[in-house]
Amino acid sequence: MAETRGHRRQLRHWGWGYADETLTAAEREQLQRLVATVGGAGDAAVVPPQLHEYRMPPPRLQAPDRLDAIVSTAAYDRVTHAYGKSFADLVRLQLRDVPHPPDLVAFPRSEDDITAVLDFAAGCGAAVIPFGGGTSVCGGVEPDVGGDYSAVISVDMQYLNRVLEVDRTSRAALIEGGALGPELEAALKPHGLTLRHFPQSFQFSTLGGWIATRAGGHFATHYTHIDDLVESVRMLTPQGVMESRRLPGSGAGPAPDRLMIGSEGTLGFITRSWVRVQDRPTFRASASIAFPAMAQASGAVRAISQAGLFPSNCRLLDPVEAVMNGVGDGRTALVVLAFESADHPLDAWLSRALELAADHGGSWEPAAAHSGEQHRAGAAGAWRSQFLRAPYYRNYLTPAGVIADTFESAITWDRFEGFYAAVRERLASAIRTATGADGIVSCRFTHIYPDGPAPYFTFYARGTKNGDMVSMLARWRDIKLAANAAVTDLGGTVTHHHAVGRDHRPAGYDRQVPHLFRTAFAGARQVLDPAGLMNPGVLIDTPLRGATCGGVLRGTLLHDAAPPAPGER
Template sequence: MTLRNFWGWGNEDKAFDDRQISQLRQLVGLQFGDAELACQALPVLADLDMPDCRLQPPASLAPMISSDRRDRASHTYGKSFRDIVRGLAGDYRCAPDLIARPSTEQELLDVLDYASSIGAAVIPYGGGSSVVGGTEPRYEGNWKGTVTVDMERFNRIIEVDHQSRAAHIEGGIYGPALEDGLRPHGYTLRHFPQSFEFSTLGGWIATRSGGHFATLYTHIDELVESTRVVTPRGALETRRLPGSGAGPSPDRLFLGSEGILGFVTSAWMRVQERPQFRATRTVHFGEFLQGAEAVRRLSQSGLYPTNCRLIDAREAMINGIENGSKHLLIVGFESADHPVDGWMERALEIVTDAGGAVQANRQQKPDKDQAGDWRQQFIRAPYMRDGLIRLGLVAETFETAITWDRFEDFHRGVSETVNRVTREICGKALVTCRFTHVYPDGPAPYYTVIAPGRHGDQVKQWDEIKLAVMETLIDLGGTITHHHAVGRDHRWGYDRQRPELFAEVLKATKKTLDPGGMLNPGVLI
């Protein structure tokens, strides 16, 4: 039986083994030379620093409640760098007391009533893949305990409307099960975040998840037709409509609400026919900004490629693609209706005019499928990140978005800040960048930071780097997150980014739907 890793990413049997850790050590040694790279031992469940459960639920809730040690450990943290470091160290002092798994809305309301009656905080939990402290019981307040509500039993595809091409899907379904359920109907949701295997539909909606496809429908927002939400005040459901001008959208209220207003128990989602035609090509650039200009032109062409990933040379090299001398642009198209060769031909004309060198296609060089290499590394990246952390490195990412007119100065400013601050704190630094999503008015740059860490101080080191990063992102006009949500770790930056009057509106909404403030306290407000 495959077990989810309680301290790190994904499944235990896919974590980096000794051979892969050794390869990582050699790769990092090429970058950082004399850095000490002793591999940290894995935590032992019985030895975790975890307090006893403080809550005694009534017998009526017993069938859906767990206080199992592994269960509590697995629901303590998300999957950020600071989460993995603390998990490896066996620090589970903030573990939730109980894990509830309701299977009906009435059972969910029963759990909320119980928590309210005893003064416990409640944390909505989908797949637990948050990298911003969105699921961690870390908050202020005099709470008597914590109940984490795992929505995994809300896992059905309820109905498929073939005429409208939409599907009614429960919020706790994981990505693979969702796609498996749509496949017999010939459909796909076509939403593939990096966390796809270990995240849920409700989590995507609550965090305004960004999918793998890089243009047009990049966020889950565009795919939501209606939602049903259970709040401490009761359930509400929005009307199914292709579009409406009837006031502010109630669906938008819950998109990005991060569990502070209620639980997304189900949603009607716009689905698509499964693609039959595909084409992918790789383009090389000598300068990253040259590649960025090519992407700008392509994003404004109206072609809307499904894949438009600009990867800087160092990131490509770290992931085993090329030798670090060229920046890569991966361009892809797909369609369920028609061949895409014409779209690809025009896209390659655009990027060539911008100075790109188009690489031989897959049929000509099957042993050098760089797009396929990147796709596999993209899926494996979180496992590699965990391996780097075990070697004692600071290894984390941050992402943002900025308009094209400000990108060059923004990228220069962010890169300078991150390199300077990381070197001051860690001595050395490797900072890379790629575009995950692009729009006609701007890109979403995604930065990776790898640096030597000090054992016992890695969290403090990253927190200092992250503070400088957030200040720079805000000061230069970017967003503190493009698709990783706010959680608790981005709160400071979010407070600066949003208008103050909007903050007051959000607080009033929270007070209306969750009068006791027990849902995910400390997140967003």
């Protein structure tokens, strides 16, 4: 077997994490409890797929000499670049079926290498997909581009991973697009600086991926979206370089950054970006507050968000979410509240937020409100470690016959209550219809704004007990489409930070944004990528080449699922 051309520690090719990582004994126990609660297959052993078991068509392209040293056709590279990390991706990896792998995976060392890949692709009619960490959960990196391309080249940015310059005076840093979260933080640390952008996928996702998808970090307010941290962007398009000017702000017409941020690999490669960095926080204060009902908890969060306090964390966990995260008693809603600063103590901020919480019926144990370094103790600490470990559970839930997925939206406060109730109701009903059994639906807020929250829904539903992953995928698809439709119908956004990709177009993005805007975006794309090479089917159709949104929600479910056997639901 050919060797990978990558330089990083080997990833688990069939799931989340590094190949040599496992769950702790305590985590395994918790996992078994979760599987039993949802009615999965109990102790189903995971039989990890071996690379040689994957059914893949052979590469349709051979790299020219110029690219030979940076291009791979190794099975490990083709499989790890065939999917992102959504539930559907994990199922399809378990199925050992990869009908649309990239024909080639390129590992450029420089912008010149990327240009050479683009020239080669243009010459032979191949599609090109920028690949950061591959943590997309919406089909953003999937090489399912339709039949009008001769082949697909996935371009992995992992060698462009350096922090090139630090401007201490302006507190900004120039960082390459392929840098993973831990890589860039490690390089900033000696300067006493941090980007402080911590999505749950931080360990395995990249700066270029964050910018391309408008990622949201785990802080609830203020500087947490990558949009606000970007000072300028350099993008290499098929037509050449487009680079915005470094400025703290500007009123000079429509901003070039606004076109590049969120472009999801459809316009070009984000090769580097000046980003706003911050001093590392040293002051902290936190509290965990219980509320008798969701309405009171959301009222308190609204008051806090409108008081100008800007907590770093203000996670509202509804009663189901709290229990699923190992905190709460199943009746109360919880708010995990935290403040951080590199400049000043935060006791006054915490006190005022607690006053607002008390006004809405919130209560807390005195021991659960901390300032200083103790802030990681208590429910906040438990929640944080659960948050970072949660993705590892998905590797085992899928083979155990549990459908587990999440989706996020945002809605203004005036519509939140109705939205929360209706989304849960429609999702519960979709789960019953798809699986014949009740599922579990929970919600938390990931981000809050003065004008509304970003609710993040998690659902667990029964897959199949006999390991029939094809039926499980069909059930998931029905539920996912219902979720896309519910949040869009009810006036929310189909995604708050997971991006659009291919999976959020049906029933969602295509209905959400104005038709004229999509036409204007298509025009911009036509200028930057006239041959329609870049990530076809993501965000918009590529009519020139016949590419429409492919992926698991449109057209390429591997086989038509057989209806579940009687009594098997």
